[in-house]
Amino acid sequence: MRMDDAATATREDPFARLTEPDLRRRTSVKWRRFAPDVLPLWVAEMDVDLAEPVVDALQRAIRDGDTGYPCGPGYAEAYASFAAERWGWEPAIDPIRLVPDVMIGISEVFKTLTSPGDTVIVDPPVYPPFYSYLRHLGRRIRPVPLGPDLRLDLAALEAAFARSRADGAGTAMLLCNPHNPTGTVHSAAELATLASLAARHDVLMVVDEIHAPLTLPGAEFTPFLSVPGGESGIVVTSAAKGWNLSGLKAGLAIPGRAAADALARMPEEVGHGASHLGVIAHSAALHDGGRWLDDVRHALLAHRGLLVDLLREQLPSLGWRPGEGTYLAWLDFRALDLGDDPAAVLVERARVALTPGPPFGPEGDGFARLNLATSPAIMGEAVRRIAAAVAG
Template identity: 60%
Template sequence: MLPPPHAHGPAGASDPLSALGPRELRRRTSAKWRTYPEDVLPLWVAEMDAPLAGPVARALTEAVALGDTGYPSGTGYAEALAGFAADRWGWRPPVEHTALVPDVMLGITEVLKLVTGPGDAVVVDPPVHPPFRAFVEHLGRRIVEAPLGTDLRLDHGVLEEAFARATQRGRPAAHLLCSPHNPTGTVHTRSELERVAALAERYGVRVVADEVHAPLVPSGAEHVPYLSVRGAGRGFALMSASKAWNLAGLKAAVAVAGPEAAGDLARMPEEVGHGASHLGVVAHTAALRHGGEWLDAVLAALDRNRRLLGELLGRHLPGVRHRPPQGTYLAWLDCRGLGLGDDPAAVFLERGRVALGSGPDFGTGGAGHARLNLATSPEVLAEAVRRMAAAV
């Protein structure tokens, strides 16, 4: 069973991750809460244990009351994204260089169709978000790996070798860049991204940046939009409010092209945008325009949970190596010191009734690791680590 909530009063109101108790959370019917039995603490998939931000809930309620449930229209979402990016990152993507897409991963797929063909290579940086491999292979492209370094950062030497392999015989290629990186929580620096852009230009590789976790970078690190760096003009970025405001079930995202890629994005078929939900557009637009205060409260709660997880692991599971994530709400746990084999998440689930992300699913570098979702209350986090310690 879930432990009791931290707060339903004033503290809970100011901390979205402590606002809901076990009874409310167990009423949810999404994947996080229905994949495993009720005795399992679900900290595996990227969903937050938070209520909707007030501005988002009001926008949806008003739309439903009006029967405003038709087809999406206009550029309001892209305009909201541009305003948010200018305010938070000092970069304003031109609305005319954007396109509405169903969600980030389907948007990535459509962009890859524009710049690569069947059998062409897509470079990825494992360990990385498992859908990268699944969607790329389903699209009929081949994966070329450029694994992260031991410091969990981009290894530009390895990346250059991958770019050279990907573009052999003059074939087109793309680099699917996760920024911030999932599962490690690494936030790429401007210098690192400029080196990526320079390599991409040298080898003719088109960079497609998944920036869905971009708003989830607290103080201490800074998200740098890929398209804002020197030399990135032929690249693309995919953005949405889905992770930062917990809107994955309300489908809508924006594809953004660099100035030299705008012509490619203009070739995206109009029908692609029809896959976005009108209510999704309403929700994401409201989040970006009016959800800043709520987001800041989430960032503060996540910062607290990052520190708490480090303390809990040091006390109860000192054999787990853990670098506090600079961004996202995901923690990448190196459990190789525990002797639990390639998939420690399977052991924690079976013996401890805690569901984590399975390390091997993230590809090269994932064996012996597990991904933990920090977007929950301190009580759930503490109970999860207690169970994990008991499992070993």
């Protein structure tokens, strides 16, 4: 047994503490979008208690009436300390900018540093809001799909960079690191090559690293800004996914050394949309929530293995290449003849809600995304229902 497997086997699963009735008392979209007989394994919320340091920090703020506007560098300092401890890389504090959340932060970066009509390259299948936000900004989207191995197709990206440059349009790339929905954790070599290509073709790199804390044991996350050439990029991130804090809005835009002056042009009022309670919660998570995070990561590693076993036993024709990060499983239903949107079929036939694949790009036709961040009991029941629906 590997060390990581041994550690996982001896940890209590934090997802097993909450029963389905416990979870159905929640009023967020995951548990309220669908009818009560539907098991929701779709949107990126985790079925887990909050980390105690986060609860303590929020309760203290409420007791003290500390519910005003955010102030100071504490969130940036907490992120820098976490990055140094986890990944051996520490960004400069002063250039980091507070943003309302990751997607609005990304949108504001593009508003500041690109123009309507500029080209933004994405690598589908990829997080659907990338498309909707970029279209709203009037940017042209150029998709460069991942390779068959669900990793970056660097040759295709280089060709796309060159084509955009020849067209005379300003060009940027919006990258997920780790990738949503596949769970791919880009290697240091891949990111360094990508950074070099971007520099050669004058491509602005904007990188969403919100899932970085959820890189699973045994895999290694590399911050984009830490690789050679990465200093010209901008990362937007938060503790939202790692600690289940999406309802407590607060994010950070982090420039590489060579991009600090460019990011400084982003209007100061962008940061006014962040919640003070969000800043408090995210700072506490990054500063004091490491043990909780490790328990979650090891549980998710076990859940990944459980899903492998469940699918092998009950849905052997369903395809899945397990990722190294996130709590997302990108499932290939094409052999099961459920059409382009199997999630729509399964919510009716199996009473299981998955995230539809087509909004991730044409590469998502026939796919659906499953959220592993639930109890083993719920995941087992969901797979049983899907298998029965397909067999029936």
